[in-house]
Amino acid sequence: MKAVRFDTYGDIDVLKVVEVDPPVAGPGHVVVRMKAAGINPGEASIRKGLLAERWPTTFPSGEGSDLAGVVDEVGEGVTVFAAGNEVLGWIDERASQAELIEVEAAKLVHRPGGVSWEAAGSLFVAGATAYAAVRAVALQPGETVVVSGAAGAVGSVAGQIARIKGARVVGIAGGAEKCRWIVDELGFDVAIDYKGEDVRRALREHAPEGVDVYFDNVGGEILDAVLTRLARGARIVICGAVSQYNATGPVRGPSNYLALLVYRASMTGMVVFDYAARFGEATAALAGWLGEGRLISREHIVEGGVSAFPDALLKLFSGENMGKLVLSLGVE
């Protein structure tokens, strides 16, 4: 059986496809035959050892990735799943891509009806992150929300949930095509193309009363720009910092942090696994909005199975993906 492994804290050149023995379901675990796997940027930062070395207690084992598949074997003590069940969930290991994966049953839910394999592979970690982030800020209708990485997996869903909750949503993304997509199809009120526009100036124009909530997926310069436009009492959720994950020097921190003082604002980190108890609720809500057509989930699907994983991962850093980057693994 094929799997992708990286040597712990190694560099990209040690990411390789290897032949491994099929896993056996231990107590409380099931083995899942993969159909699709969502790929997350945090997997790459773990590869470089950046997050793991700097913040070992926050990211003990990586960001993980979504999985969608069919239960192949059930371990002792598992009563919720049986062989043949269709499931989705997450894998929190660094070596995340394989044809058969042993997963703790607690990290799985039954696949909601009507959701494609690829969409199921994108709903879990990214969708649950977006869902948890919006809940964490107790969003009020009419508030101005800014989302970075807005055409990506987490950002596109977070922006749409904010819109469903009645907020005015400004998305920041790279390139005209992504900006058109989030406004025309996802219903964001405004898009700012950070590759073609001055973000600070654009925020002055599009958030004249200030930013009430900022969902930060990218960190770096964009976080600094948003800090200059806060409304009083603004809430910033640090969801990720993809602009910094491959930094070989020091990670860039926010130089405009004094805005937090002036605007009585708060900046909070969130990790989706802290909300694991609500994954079922998040998945049901997201599937419901999808079914009603109020939420659009787009997948950027990479074919080629496990062997395509190393190249697929890099797309997250070149910005090639629109929506969730998903590796297709034997979808019929």
Ligand SMILES: NC(=O)c1ccc[n+]([C@@H]2O[C@H](COP(=O)([O-])OP(=O)(O)OC[C@H]3O[C@@H](n4cnc5c(N)ncnc54)[C@H](OP(=O)(O)O)[C@@H]3O)[C@@H](O)[C@H]2O)c1
């Ligand atoms: N806190 C949690 O529990 C949790 C869980 C899952 C994910 N995350 C984080 O959420 C964020 C988004 O993850 P995702 O899976 O949804 O990835 P994604 O947004 O689908 O893909 C990454 C996107 O980041 C953008 N990007 C890459 N380099 C950039 C740069 N230097 N500056 C600005 N934007 C850049 C690219 O879009 P453009 O073309 O727009 O540049 C790229 O498409 C990541 O930071 C990830 O680590 C956090």
